[in-house]
Amino acid sequence: MTEPTPPQLKPMPDDWRRALAVVAHPDDLEYGCSAAIAQWTDEGREVTYVLATRGEAGIDTLAPAECGPLREREQRASAAVVGVTEVEFLDHRDGVIEYGVPLRRDIAAAVRRHRPELVITLNHRDTWGGVAWNTPDHVAVGRATLDAVGDAGNRWIFPELTERGLAPWNGVRWVAVAGSSTPTHAVDATAGLERAVRSLLEHRAYIEALTDEEPEAYVRSFLTGNARSTGERFGGVPAVAFELFSR
Ligand SMILES: [Zn+2]
Numbered sequence: 001m002t003e004p005t006p007p008q009l010k011p012m013p014d015d016w017r018r019a020l021a022v023v024a025h026p027d028d029l030e031y032g033c034s035a036a037i038a039q040w041t042d043e044g045r046e047v048t049y050v051l052a053t054r055g056e057a058g059i060d061t062l063a064p065a066e067c068g069p070l071r072e073r074e075q076r077a078s079a080a081v082v083g084v085t086e087v088e089f090l091d092h093r094d095g096v097i098e099y100g101v102p103l104r105r106d107i108a109a110a111v112r113r114h115r116p117e118l119v120i121t122l123n124h125r126d127t128w129g130g131v132a133w134n135t136p137d138h139v140a141v142g143r144a145t146l147d148a149v150g151d152a153g154n155r156w157i158f159p160e161l162t163e164r165g166l167a168p169w170n171g172v173r174w175v176a177v178a179g180s181s182t183p184t185h186a187v188d189a190t191a192g193l194e195r196a197v198r199s200l201l202e203h204r205a206y207i208e209a210l211t212d213e214e215p216e217a218y219v220r221s222f223l224t225g226n227a228r229s230t231g232e233r234f235g236g237v238p239a240v241a242f243e244l245f246s247r
Helices: 028-032 034-042 064-081 101-114 136-153 159-163 193-201 204-210 215-231
Strands: 018-023 046-051 087-089 118-122 174-178 185-188 239-246
Touching: 018 028, 018 101, 018 136, 028 034, 028 118, 028 193, 034 046, 034 064, 034 185, 034 193, 034 239, 046 064, 046 101, 064 087, 064 193, 064 204, 101 136, 101 159, 118 136, 136 174, 193 204, 193 215, 204 215, 215 239
Parallel strands: 018 046, 018 118, 046 087, 118 174
Antiparallel strands: 174 239, 185 239
């Protein structure tokens, strides 16, 4: 007996100029989708990163006061590798991000500042598929991002943002969720994959604490393995998958 073949993924929409990526931690985008981001910046699109935390609780052997600034530097370097120069931090606390009104307000403010057509985030569901449990920070930030694109467009939900000069922005047309176990769309990763490897490698302190494997071998096998298996549903080319929510 053979498994049923899952349906092919559709190409991501390309009639947009500006994207905003909102995730919980340094490295979330690099593990999730930076080959797609390299492809998009190559095409002249603008992509901005917003991180809810500095990932200061991410390295067991390093106290948060030292870890936060180190991971911020690694994140800025890894963004630059894929053509992203603007990286913002919302200063929520790593590991205990709470889904709620303050988080929605911070993300809505970022959406109004940057006025993207496409918003990218990381898996907001309880698991990565099957029984691989997700972390509460990813769930909180992913859900709050899906919600905040609506908040950003409504002048009455956070009137204090309008008073700060942030006019409502109702121009987000899609939210693309990376790392979803039920993807619908994909981007060809052929051109961006090598830079995705370099980009994730910039999180060197984090990776060295995470694994005994040689960092480049670990990063390359993780990212190329994912791209290849996604490609089985995208015409056989290495690819990065997203679950796309249209608005
Ligand atoms: Zn994370």
